[in-house]
Amino acid sequence: MLSCARRVAIFGGTHGNEMSGVMLVNLWVQNNTEVQRKGVEVQPFITNPKAVEKCTRYVDTDLNRAFTPENLSTLGGGDLPYEVRRAQEINRMFGPKGSPEAYDVIFDLHNTTSNMGCTLLLESSKDHFNLQMMNYIQKSIFPASCLVLLNEHPLLKYSTSRSVAKHPVGLEVGPQPQGVLRSNIFESMRDILKHALDFIELFNAGMEFPPCTVEVFRLSERIDYPRDDNGNIIAMVHPNLQDCDWEPLNPGDPMFQTFDGKTIHYQGSGTVYPTFINEAAYYEKQQAFATTRRESLVASAIRKA
């Protein structure tokens, strides 16, 4: 159990064209008053400065997939892709991943073109500290909502920049086009971080958080666009599904629409909750949307040791 959450980082610009995080971190690097809390060292940090400068998702390879054990240990220096070198550097500064010296908490700020609202990204169903934090955030912002997406799927999970920390927390806010800064999206992200840092301060001050139930959406499957033999997309997300992140998708519901107007229906065995519907960055990752299943997790009581 975490004795104290003393070292916290806020990552922005892991994808250089996701503007809320870039702007927030730049703001806090210049003036960190807003993110200071008693007893915590909070470090705002731009993870992919070259991509930020070019306002592109990445330069050579996706930084948020680059923190694999192979990448973190490989030699090669200047020959390595930019983001692999960067991952190694970040691992040195905020890790090493898996060691006692690693940062306690890292918040990683992202935007999506999908209509996901505010979403917290959880990497382990057994991370009671994170579950309690997410519960606290949800209660604090009520009636505004913030859903929790759990990616623990052995095949679909990936090595994120935040995974360097003991308690990685992803924050995804949308919809926002890449390269665009929308004021409401920016302020939502700012507000969530405020509550997250408040939680950490309360925890460090010795507050006990009793057991609680947190509803999560567990990542189940990735669904690609229908493609022809050459790999070209031959249908679009159906207008009935577009923007309906987190709403139930039932077998037989419209899913895609071909260019000449025909409907392709969802053929799954049961109701799922789709998310990341029509995310720009996932066209190249062969994903039109992801399906999730609703689940209730019980978080144990936590208190600073």
Place this chain on the structure above:
Amino acid sequence: MELDEVVCFSRFSRVAICGGTHGNELSGVYLVREMQKAERKAKERGNDMEVITVLSNPRAVQRGLRYIDTDLNRCFTHAMLSGSNTNDAPYEIIRSRELNALLGPKGSRDAVDLVCDLHNTTANMGLCLISYSDSDWLCLHVFRHLQRQMPDVPTRFIHFNATNKESYSLDSVGKHGFALEAGPQPHGVMRSNIYTTMKMGVEHVLDWVCLFNSGFVFEGGSVDVYTVVRNIDYPRDRDTHNITAAVHPQLQDRDFCLLYPEDPLFLTLSGETLRYKGKEPLYPFFINECAYYEKGIAVSLARKRRVAIPAIRVQTEQEQQAKKDECTSEEEEE
């Protein structure tokens, strides 16, 4: 202009539909691809009219970028088209010259009759027809036709007054031309409703051209035209040039809603509201267009006015012959 005057234009023999001029504006990319697939079944529209479909910037399309070296849609001035290709010429300059050879040359008799260039915007602009002229009656009639055929889609005509500056965009290569802009859509994303709007828009443009070629007389009338007056940039940090405020939530997505003096424009990162200081109420559009951050435009402002358009029809064969004879005799006199 007399109210009962009918203005005649020569028939359209070649129309170009261009997509992917910006490689991440996907409606045009996919629409051109679908049209090219259909073309392989070799079905031309009647009246001997040729429809040419072009993927303007294939390299940018392949990489999902707006452009590789420089914005292709700024490479069509006479100066940029007439230089010679050097080894280090930007890709888009080489490409603009190829497109000029294919669809132009700009300003010559051989240029295509109409260029319809397909674009998307992250701004909430619905469907817009964008032109350098507010007196190209053909374009204004096409616009009126679109409005009438698509009453559920907000459709507007934007006029960039380029009298001082030379035209620089792809649509200026044809004898007539305009951009068809549909939004809101994030770059790199294809929204089915926006694709459908674009597809219907292009179909109606081509239908109109066929109707025109067949001799139909389009009655006169009037249309609303938005003429660009000025652009407003984001407030920026003096040293880094980074933006220091976002478009105000009360302005965001309110394209074509009249902006009054003192209305909110921006919200700074420290929560301060910056207001519109102009004296004249104007119509904002291209509000928070992603690609315009680097061009220093947060919002464009336009005046709206009603423009009268005359009745038009195609020139008959006799009228065309008479015109040819007139030109020939003029040349002989010279």
